[in-house]
Amino acid sequence: MLKSLAITLALLGAPSSITAAPSDGDLVVEGRKREALQEFVQALTDADRTRQLARWNRAICPSIVGVDEGQAALIEQNIARVAESLGLQAYPQGCPTTMLIVFDNEAQAIGAALAKNQTVFLGQQGRDRLIDFAETKNPVRWISLSDPCGFGGCTLTGSRLSKSERPAINMMLVLVDGQEIGAFGLYEISDYLSMVVLGNPVLGEAWPNTSILSMFSRKREDQPFLLTDNDRAYLAGLYTSRTDATGPIQRRSIVEKMTNSGEQSE
Template identity: 30%
Template structure:
């Protein structure tokens, strides 16, 4: 196994630590009638597309809710020329900061690791083969499972990613799941009973992204950095079919489709990083995505 792959593994092996506008009052008889049918149809169509978009891209760990980062993130970029590596790290950190997160200081231990490789599939396979436990801890509900890990290691993709999340106490951020090696199970104190908010929530713990430099040649560094930001900060299904949506996730199939993160992407991220209730109810995320898109369209219309 290469020294490069071993170095990557050393960073992975640590313990997991407004509603849509309503119709205006009917016009007076002497004024020209206003046909509002298209507004209603567009609103319903947008809401349906938002549900489809969320349903297509969201990929939580097995039998768990959608996870997100909380608090600090630390981005590391390996095997890329320093100026471009800094741009990728800064862009991910900037997007994270916009979502309320705190980028780590220089020298922090990376929990988002982006590795550029001449052969992404070979590197992924070597990493998984050398230390599978760094990716799959053997506890259900922390990742997407063994079959997904095999696809991560074996598939041919411009960019591949793997994430580990942890159920934690919402207030204390203590682990709420027993991991291999624990002498006793963690204890979570229930401080209130609610059907809308759970005491236990899911937090992203680490993400590794492997970029195959030969397969991303059609995208520029701006598009690539935004793509990596999207899949680093949210649990995105690598097999999602996003051809019907305006998203940076289409950048490798159609490089001209998106200059970077689109209003769809931003609306999804802001919904994900909204209330805890949003993450436990994908339908709420879809509704907030639709509202965000409607606000974006109104802002664009006003600017014009």
């Protein structure tokens, strides 16, 4: 199974006409809201803030292994539902697997084996990400490969606001440690995985409490952990940002989308 995973990774209301001027209190609240949203976006994106944010282009094709067929089907359907809300097509006819989600009680060993026996040249940044993937203690870990010209090729540009690259994800591997996911329900795990595979967040540990990504580090409550309003607003912002924009411009676009959606992070 380790060999097959290594091969897969390698291939892989109407407004009023007169508006009252906002009070100082309104300005403070709005400022804090925007700052919180900026922190939310920063926490989910790469530590190198100049780097562009890659996302899926047009279609996805998830495959779930390590659980029974009914559970796999539910997870796949949930991912497809969220993906379609973002304008992506799920499971086009004849599509090869682009998202491999593996449930295994030996996730730590699989991750270590992949890092040790990598069969593709990923560059220094890619190797660093593979090491992080192998060494993390998170119950869910992920790594993606992207094509820098995935959105219609690369073009020359002299603008400080745009880049020649237009990166798109072309493969993602997710390992779920069956011994570490605890007593979370299938719908909770399904929503968590939807955020991971569609948002491609940086693999970290200090997730905002207003994201489902904090699920494994937060105290269990009466309500189930599901995609939050901020999660959905973030995804919407990511998939409407310019593919050729610089990293900072993309992040600002996401924050603007989240602000306009009326969501708030704390």
